[in-house]
Amino acid sequence: MTDVVALTRELIRIDSVGGGEAAVAEPLARRLEAAGFEVRAHDHAPGRTGLVARWGTGVPVTLTGHLDTVPLGGRPWTHEPHTAEVDGDRLYGRGSSDMKAGVAALVVAAERHVRGPNHRVALEIVLTAGEETGCEGAIDMVARGLVSRSRGLLVAEPTANRALLGHKGALWLKATAHGRTAHGSMPHLGDNAIYKLARAIGAVERFDPGVSPHPWLGAPTVNVGTVHGGINVNSVPDLAEATVDMRTVTGQDHTELRERLRERLDGETSLEVLTDLPSVWTDPDDPFVRVLVAAGARPPGERPAASYFTDASVLATACGDAPTVICGPGEPEQAHVTDEYCEIPRIEEAVEIYAGALAGLSAP
Known part of the structure; x- marks a missing residue:
């Protein structure tokens, strides 16, 4: 089992339905600190913890995801929602697609970047609480001035690793x-x-x-x-x-x-x-889009916008109207459903996409 899949399973096993993000943030903070990030925890309410982790100097690339998940619904689950069961190529559990797989992929790709030989891009990782209830954590982070101006904003919400350019x-x-x-x-x-x-x-x-x-x-x-x-x-x-x-x-x-x-x-x-x-939109020809596609993200295609809103509504402006791409390993149709799952190859692919894009941005 690869590191990113193991981390995704660890996060799914932590119940963060409608709160309790502090327990999810704790192992992520430890990993990022061990990789050399300066990590700051932020609570917008008791137990509603987000993280801002910074590494390097200069204007960073911002990687973001949320730690909360939605309620389970009334239907019984075939695969228990917090056991992170693997069945073939599928990893089941609440948050597997939306969006603990994306968070895990961001963190593992960031670790690879800062430990690699070609790591000239500064990073800021913003992991939020309360996204599912109106981006509450991101709003409070921005209000407190915790989010920096950025070269580009990558949101790891579920897109099946397609590069989407915005949302309503x-x-x-x-x-x-x-x-x-x-x-x-x-x-x-x-x-x-x-x-x-x-x-x-x-x-x-x-x-x-x-x-x-x-x-x-x-x-x-x-x-x-x-x-x-x-x-x-x-x-x-x-x-x-x-x-x-x-x-x-x-x-x-x-x-x-x-x-x-x-x-x-x-x-x-x-x-x-x-x-x-507010809505979010980035030009398809923006260099930030091109570097992600060159690293393996699926092109935007005929439907280049997400159907849902994301923390980018709040963070993009705080990042200085940075070009924004939504690209994550989760399956969009799996968000919020009973027996939610994520395809394991997509999770591993996301790490390669993110790490490859950061390497591409580091190139002279």
Whole structure:
């Protein structure tokens, strides 16, 4: 068993569903310190530990991944989620694809780079907590000035080792309507919050994001994801809430977008921001993209953007708008599913891609 597979299995065996990233960060910090990195742990909440590890001088290349995983779901697992079972070429377990295999590959490739003969590229490894709940750890790291300007940002989210060039942004809003309660048999004495919210939902459905589709990211989208209102059938409800998921493309200003939507709601419904993450896009001809493809990453192809958002929404700007590539060994379709797995050859291949790209960037 190769070192990177053994490390991936070690990380999967640590349960970090919705928290507990400190236990995942501990063995990674030990390895990086042993390799010569200066490691700083960062907690944005108790037990929610991320790491920033630096090596070398000058403007670094930034490698990033997250340490948390999503809940297991209600279906029984055939392969226990935290035993890291190997079956043929597949490594099973929660986080195998999303994204402990990617984290392990980054760390092993970084160790190889700093111990090798051609290691002129400085590195910064940013391992975050709370990515799955809105990039909370990355946001706090950036707010505290822990992330450096960078030559390039590599995100090891699951892409089956394809080099993806960005993803849509996410603006999540909570719409709230207030009314006045009364008995359900006398609705004229109340003010029905659900009716107000229903009108707002209709306005959201008709809302025009106001921009043309991006040539690669596609069109922006708007979706109402949840609706809650009322407490019993025979009362006029005085509170109703809905959540709105807006996915944005390069060129959309989230503040302007939110205000335009607020105007459409005619003052009957308030809007609260839940998540505000900008889109990410890098030109396909950027040298950082080319060096990763030359090192073995699969070319972007006809669908060069990820369907999900990543910590790059937060980190790319902090890295000085560095060119950003999403490329990791996990299978995108395996993220968040029951019996999640990662193909072992992909994990080993990712190490070669990352190490090869760093060597290519070191070349004169």
